[in-house]
Amino acid sequence: MKKAKVMIAGAGIGGLTAAACLLKKGFEVRVFEQAQQLGEVGAGIQQSANAVKVLYDLGLRDELERVAVRPDNYEFRRFDTGELMHTIPFAQAHEKAHGAPYYHIHRADIHRILADAVHALAPDAITLGARATGYSESESGVKLYLSGGATAQGDLLIGADGIKSAIRSQIVGETPAIYTGYVAWRLTVPRSRLPADIMEKVGTVWCGPKNHAVVYWLCSGQVLNFVGIPERAQWEEESWTQRRPWEELKADYAGWHPKVQSIIDSADRNECYRWALNNRRPIFNWSTQRATLLGDAAHPTLPFLAQGAVMAIEDAAVLARCLEGSATVPDAVDLYQRNRMVRTARIVEQSTEHGGLYHIVDAEEMKRTFAARNPAKERSEWLYNYDPLTVPLLHGAEYEAQT
């Protein structure tokens, strides 16, 4: 196939990774981003080997090493006593087992690194202030409609426009968001404001009754990231940018371990944000002949396995390989979807299930459940071992036989 002209709606982590992977393979790429400025929210994100391999393949190793943190371990602790219930070793163990490190990184850093990579490959690839509203397609191409009346023409459209995707609505129709009963607090605290012994270079999941908090270092260890996930009956707006009173955050963690209190007490009281976590059931057809979805637009995922953006990065690498290796765009889209739908649905479902594991009310039951589950082993076996750069891409009958 001659190199297709690819249009991408959305310059989030998924859209930018797709752009970089495709540009690197010689495709012509245009990215349309609704925001007037490129950027991400002030929070952390975890990246496991299954995504980091793709970032390394894009030549981003040195950039990542400059700003990311490699945690020694992941610890699961009781919310009140601090008792250690389970450890996932991440230092050399993750890299040794899966071929790339596990990173904790600021969202703004990874986003900037990806945007720089795209700009270096094609300085004019990204158009800002361009909101995709829909598309039409024919046998010969696809037309993207932008707000304000502009259009763009290409061979393939990738909807990487996130959880409220306009492209998804057209392909799949409206799929109901189901409020999970969880909200997510986010805040970051500079190391200089925290007690020196607040925590080692680890990630800690503090597990409590109907509530948990995930804490880890960012920005070469200079900033601490806190994500708190209490259960809350009331439905709220699904948005990362809603400020909420610090007092509500403090009340949600009343009675928790002094280290958790210390982080909350050190936070900037005007910079506490809360977002409602909604769930969507996995879907198994997110494409037409010349339009497909990627990342949260295809498979929005709860954060409990820290795999939403990781999957968007996996999608990007696999889609680029499918396009490179197929005779036509519709063949590439079909191959991509077949090879992504089962894995991503499994991650969506297991992420939902893990929320419950961290919130068990009875202390003994929680400890028994952790001991029986061994999340470290489970994740190593299927989640982190996946290599989007080399995983065999299975066609029709081959695929059905293996799944």
Ligand SMILES: Cc1cc2nc3c(=O)[nH]c(=O)nc-3n(C[C@H](O)[C@H](O)[C@H](O)COP(=O)(O)OP(=O)(O)OC[C@H]3O[C@@H](n4cnc5c(N)ncnc54)[C@H](O)[C@@H]3O)c2cc1C
């Ligand atoms: C509390 C929390 C913690 C998380 N932690 C992790 C983690 O540790 N690790 C991990 O891998 N994932 C994590 N995730 C998930 C992760 O944030 C998402 O999966 C990831 O950001 C999805 O990337 P995306 O590029 O698909 O979508 P988005 O990041 O939503 O990007 C979409 C882009 O499209 C743009 N856009 C939207 N609509 C349009 C339009 N109509 N036209 C043009 N542009 C448009 C947006 O402005 C945005 O730039 C977490 C999520 C939450 C809520």
